[in-house]
Amino acid sequence: MSVLTNFSSLFLSAFGTTLKLFAFSAVGSLILGTFLAMLRVSPVPVFRAAATTYVGMLRNTPLTLVFFFFTFAYPLLKILKLDPDPTAIVALTLYTSAFVCEVVRSGINTVPVGQAEASRALGLTFSQMLASVVLPQALRAVVPPLVSTMIALLKNTTVAAGFSVQDAGSISYSLSEAGADTLVGLGWVAFFFVLLVIPLTLLQRSLEKRWSVAR
Amino acid sequence: MTAPNPAPPMIKMAGVDKFFGPLHVLKNVNLEVPKGQVVVVLGPSGSGKSTLCRTINRLEPINSGTIEVDGQPLPAEGKELARLRADVGMVFQSFNLFAHKSIVDNVLLAPTKVRKVPSNEALEHATELLERVGIANQAEKFPAQLSGGQQQRAAIARALAMRPKVMLFDEPTSALDPEMVQEVLDVMTTLAKEGMTMLVVTHEMGFARKAADRVIFMADGEIVEDSTPTEFFSAPKSNRAKDFLGKILTH
Numbered sequence: 340m341s342v343l344t345n346f347s348s349l350f351l352s353a354f355g356t357t358l359k360l361f362a363f364s365a366v367g368s369l370i371l372g373t374f375l376a377m378l379r380v381s382p383v384p385v386f387r388a389a390a391t392t393y394v395g396m397l398r399n400t401p402l403t404l405v406f407f408f409f410t411f412a413y414p415l416l417k418i419l420k421l422d423p424d425p426t427a428i429v430a431l432t433l434y435t436s437a438f439v440c441e442v443v444r445s446g447i448n449t450v451p452v453g454q455a456e457a458s459r460a461l462g463l464t465f466s467q468m469l470a471s472v473v474l475p476q477a478l479r480a481v482v483p484p485l486v487s488t489m490i491a492l493l494k495n496t497t498v499a500a501g502f503s504v505q506d507a508g509s510i511s512y513s514l515s516e517a518g519a520d521t522l523v524g525l526g527w528v529a530f531f532f533v534l535l536v537i538p539l540t541l542l543q544r545s546l547e548k549r550w551s552v553a554r
Numbered sequence: 555m556t557a558p559n560p561a562p563p564m565i566k567m568a569g570v571d572k573f574f575g576p577l578h579v580l581k582n583v584n585l586e587v588p589k590g591q592v593v594v595v596l597g598p599s600g601s602g603k604s605t606l607c608r609t610i611n612r613l614e615p616i617n618s619g620t621i622e623v624d625g626q627p628l629p630a631e632g633k634e635l636a637r638l639r640a641d642v643g644m645v646f647q648s649f650n651l652f653a654h655k656s657i658v659d660n661v662l663l664a665p666t667k668v669r670k671v672p673s674n675e676a677l678e679h680a681t682e683l684l685e686r687v688g689i690a691n692q693a694e695k696f697p698a699q700l701s702g703g704q705q706q707r708a709a710i711a712r713a714l715a716m717r718p719k720v721m722l723f724d725e726p727t728s729a730l731d732p733e734m735v736q737e738v739l740d741v742m743t744t745l746a747k748e749g750m751t752m753l754v755v756t757h758e759m760g761f762a763r764k765a766a767d768r769v770i771f772m773a774d775g776e777i778v779e780d781s782t783p784t785e786f787f788s789a790p791k792s793n794r795a796k797d798f799l800g801k802i803l804t805h
């Protein structure tokens with residue numbers, strides 16, 4: 340307990356940073372991933388190819404390498420200077436969006452083709468059909484794997500600690516520098532991660548329940 | 555030189571061919587449906603009835619020939635085609651109601667999204683249509699909570715909400731339990747009497763006799779007979795039609 344009380348401000352600010360990384364990357368990757376899934380089912384071959392290439396690359400690259408790229412290679416391009424926190428958010432968003440894309444795409448595949456045909460027959464354009472008919476049903480079908488992807492993202496935020504971000508993953512370094520008991524500290528870190536996952540699981544359950552009536 | 559026809563046919567198919575790979579599904583189909591006519595399409599399974607129906611709003615693209623709706627050739631896939639499809643109502647065998655939307659939202663979606671009808675006006679029209687097909691009391695339910703007959707009537711209301719110029723029906727009662735067939739046919743018969751241009755693929759001979767102005771008989775991708783219901787049922791010309799009628803009527 341003493342580790343926690345002695346270093347409460349360290350824990351607070353580190354988990355605050357973790358939550359910030361998670362929140363921005365979750366929203367970003369859900370939007371970008373859904374957009375990529377739309378490209379992957381688009382009738383335009385170039386869009387499909389671009390999204391497929393993107394997903395293939397990001398999904399097969401270790402997250403650490405994505406961080407490496409944005410921390411060391413990207414600054415050489417001299418486009419826009421990014422601090423460590425935004426850099427981490429960009430890396431996490433791009434990486435996670437590839438997984439979100441695949442989950443959403445598998446959801447799109449569960450929507451019966453008659454739904455798209457009825458939309459087209461009514462005069463909806465391709466994007467209207469996706470936005471109003473196909474995606475809402477696809478997302479309802481993939482709530483559990485989508486939440487799993489978000490839980491993975493939450494844990495992946497700790498990779499940022501290796502790239503100058505003072506998030507929960509960095510707590511053990513700070514503790515060991517201060518000569519505190521890192522093992523106990525890590526125990527607390529693990530405990531708080533479990534606490535953070537609980538609301539995600541509850542969200543999943545309530546969404547599943549709400550949407551099960553509609554089918 | 556002939557004077558230009560003031561009213562083009564609602565549907566005009568000329569020299570239409572359609573292949574699925576090597577399979578020749580529509581063979582040089584020529585068909586004109588004037589405004590207000592009710593055409594019933596009959597034929598054995600696999601003769602190309604559904605395909606014919608689906609080429610008219612280009613759910614199936616064709617390989618050669620031309621199709622015009624109300625004098626307008628079908629454009630390629632895109633915004634313009636979407637605009638044309640908005641004028642062509644379609645009712646499917648499997649209803650295809652939007653599973654995640656209530657019945658009234660099913661009816662409201664296309665008018666508000668495609669035609670940009672103000673929502674209060676669209677709601678008024680939707681309510682009127684649901685009353686007309688007899689399911690106003692089911693408006694807030696989801697499709698899965700309705701019987702097949704109710705779902706199909708909702709699907710008809712959804713199509714009518716776009717105020718289409720022509721309605722296509724592909725076996726609208728084939729997926730229904732027998733006791734629900736009539737309620738759907740009644741809605742269609744009323745629609746026919748009101749002057750809607752209709753092309754109906756069906757095996758319901760009663761509907762064909764009662765509501766159709768014209769019967770088209772298809773076999774192997776060709777239009778084999780094109781006559782009035784009375785002519786077709788009392789004196790079919792081709793052997794294939796005689797054969798078909800023999801099988802259907804003994805059922």
Ligand SMILES: Nc1ncnc2c1ncn2[C@@H]1O[C@H](COP(=O)(O)OP(=O)(O)OP(=O)(O)O)[C@@H](O)[C@H]1O
Binds near residue numbers: 600601
């Ligand atoms: N998407 C498709 N791909 C390949 N072949 C198809 C496809 N759709 C239909 N066919 C074939 O085309 C032929 C005509 O099919 P169609 O569905 O138009 O017949 P139909 O007259 O509507 O038959 P039914 O009474 O069974 O509905 C059939 O041989 C069918 O197997």
Ligand SMILES: [Mg+2]
Binds near residue numbers: 603604605725
């Ligand atoms: Mg058919």
